[in-house]
Amino acid sequence: MINLYEVKETNQMIEQDNLDVRTITLGISLMDCIDSDLERLNQKIYDKITTVAKDLVKTGKEIECDYGIPIVNKRISVTPIAIVGEAACKKPEDYVTLAETLDRAAKEVGVNFIGGYSALVSKGMTKGEENLIRSIPEALAKTERVCSSINVGSTKTGLNMDAVRLMGEMVVKTAEYTKEQDSLGCAKLVVFCNAPDDNPFMAGAFHGVTEADAIINVGVSGPGVVKHALSKVRGESFEVLCETIKKTAFKVTRVGQLVAQEASRRLGIPFGIIDLSLAPTPAIGDSVAEILEEIGLERAGAPGTTAALALLNDQVKKGGVMASSYVGGLSGAFIPVSEDQGMIDAVKAGALTIEKLEAMTCVCSVGLDMIAIPGDTKASTISGIIADEMAIGMINQKTTAVRLIPVIGKGVGETVEFGGLLGYAPIMPVNQFSCEAFVSRRGRIPAPIHSFKN
CATH class of the missing domain: 3.20.70.20 (Anaerobic Ribonucleotide-triphosphate Reductase Large Chain)
Known part of the structure; x- marks a missing residue:
């Protein structure tokens, strides 16, 4: 039973902390x-x-x-x-x-x-x-x-x-x-x-062949809610930190569960999954990078960033799975650059590079996301970056993705405006050494040994 306190708490999360169903x-x-x-x-x-x-x-x-x-x-x-x-x-x-x-x-x-x-x-x-x-x-x-x-x-x-x-x-x-x-x-x-069949988030959403004729999937958000909750436990132990994230993720996911069930009932279409990812926006205070800073980093990208993101991702999943019978999609924490004001600020400050973002993708929900790069970047270099990110997913049995934007006519230090939820981004430098001979080889890289489970 939902009590009056929980109703007020949810209203506060919506009005003050940018809580929404994405x-x-x-x-x-x-x-x-x-x-x-x-x-x-x-x-x-x-x-x-x-x-x-x-x-x-x-x-x-x-x-x-x-x-x-x-x-x-x-x-x-x-x-x-x-x-x-x-x-x-x-x-x-x-x-x-x-x-x-x-x-x-x-x-x-x-x-x-x-x-x-x-x-x-x-x-x-x-x-x-x-x-x-x-x-x-x-x-x-x-x-x-x-x-x-x-x-x-x-x-x-x-x-x-x-x-x-x-x-x-x-x-x-x-x-x-x-x-x-x-x-x-x-x-x-x-x-x-390792793309999932039931991801509700764009640009990667598709309806998998294992799915029903029609299905309702809901993606929640809530970085601002998590940041606000963590601001109340500054200096506390990791145990307190983790419990706070879990409890907050539970509350956010319950909102998504309610919306999903209502949409399913009203449309007469089965409910599929809740994707409980923390999906940031360019709005102030709605940032995964700012959560990492609240955990104790001067900037996203500082030493300790990957550990902090791993903690955040894991606790979001642990809290969220208790709030819904069907959790799927990507679920965890997104780290897009252009859609997260804290990430943009970290890039501008020199704290965050593509190489550090790649390391962070080992423990986050997706991968190298919404990163603007120089428009003259070679296709083979982009293929090499894709290969690196795909290898992380393959070896670690997780979903990884690449959404790079080589902005024609612009170079490092310039900014590109996409508008809306896509935000804006500084053009980030890429490694200039060639991987042409590597990506020009034919065929495929074999599956890792731990994939053989039959």
């Missing part, structure tokens, strides 16, 4: 839309999305009004389009028409993003999957709300280095196709290792 994401299977005729396929996709999701935005707004809980985004994820389109799409340009259909459907139902322009190629690529990957630059340039993700590795299969090399080239090409918008297309493109 997204209700409706996952929709497009498997029953598959058709060998491209025109029929596009029509089936549009019809299914606009039918299943017709009440999503309205329902989200009603829940906001009824409970006073901000729900920042209403989104859709769909079956990886490489699978859906393979029978009809014979060339990259065919896949672009599917991206345009997704964008049109997203606009019709009013969601801000639709994810699933995706391919799962951790062990190899079909011709259709390669065509989708090669279509990404044009697809993201011609659409506003479509997000793309490519899974190039897993602990079970190893790393598909042909796909890693190709994705480095596609990131550069996407930057060039959207250079008039400061290479914004790259902000909607993420490369994964």
Whole structure:
């Protein structure tokens, strides 16, 4: 039973500490839309999305009004389009028409993003999957709300280095196709290792083939709430610190659970998972970096940062899993640069580098996220950075991701504005030594020995 104190406490978290539900994401299977005729396929996709999701935005707004809980985004994820389109799409340009259909459907139902322009190629690529990957630059340039993700590795299969090399080239090409918008297309493109089927957060969301026909997944937030709670226990022991994070994560996740159950009931669609990630925004006080500073670091990136982030991530998960029967997605703490004011400040102060961020990704939820780099960075260098991050995920049996933005025409020390939740970022330097010969090798890096569990 929720008592009056808990109601007041939740209201305070919303009003003062930036507590919100970051997204209700409706996952929709497009498997029953598959058709060998491209025109029929596009029509089936549009019809299914606009039918299943017709009440999503309205329902989200009603829940906001009824409970006073901000729900920042209403989104859709769909079956990886490489699978859906393979029978009809014979060339990259065919896949672009599917991206345009997704964008049109997203606009019709009013969601801000639709994810699933995706391919799962951790062990190899079909011709259709390669065509989708090669279509990404044009697809993201011609659409506003479509997000793309490519899974190039897993602990079970190893790393598909042909796909890693190709994705480095596609990131550069996407930057060039959207250079008039400061290479914004790259902000909607993420490369994964061990991508989960039920992630509600963009740009990596897609509706896995193991999922039901439609599902409601909710992503919560709450870095400001955690920071506020920790400010009350400054100087206390690690035991007190950990208990505080766990209790706060429990409260935040309960809010998400309530929203998910209500959305499921009102839409008549099964509840999938709660993703209990601490997802920062550019707003003051809504920062994972500031939590790390509250724990005791002068700046994010200082010695001790990786340990502090590991502690935070683990305690968020321990507290959150007690608040919901179904926790999934990524869950933990995100460390995007452009979307976190504390991270931006740490980069500007010289405390945080790409190399330190890579070390932090060993213990956080995702990986190298929303990092702006010089526009003249070589495709092979980007492929090398992707390979490094994918290796962390593969060896450590965790999800890792890369969302790099080579901003055409800008260099180190300049700043790029993306706007909204995507924020702004200083251009960060990258290592200039070449890895061309390494990423040009063909084939894949084998799975680690501990993957063999059958």
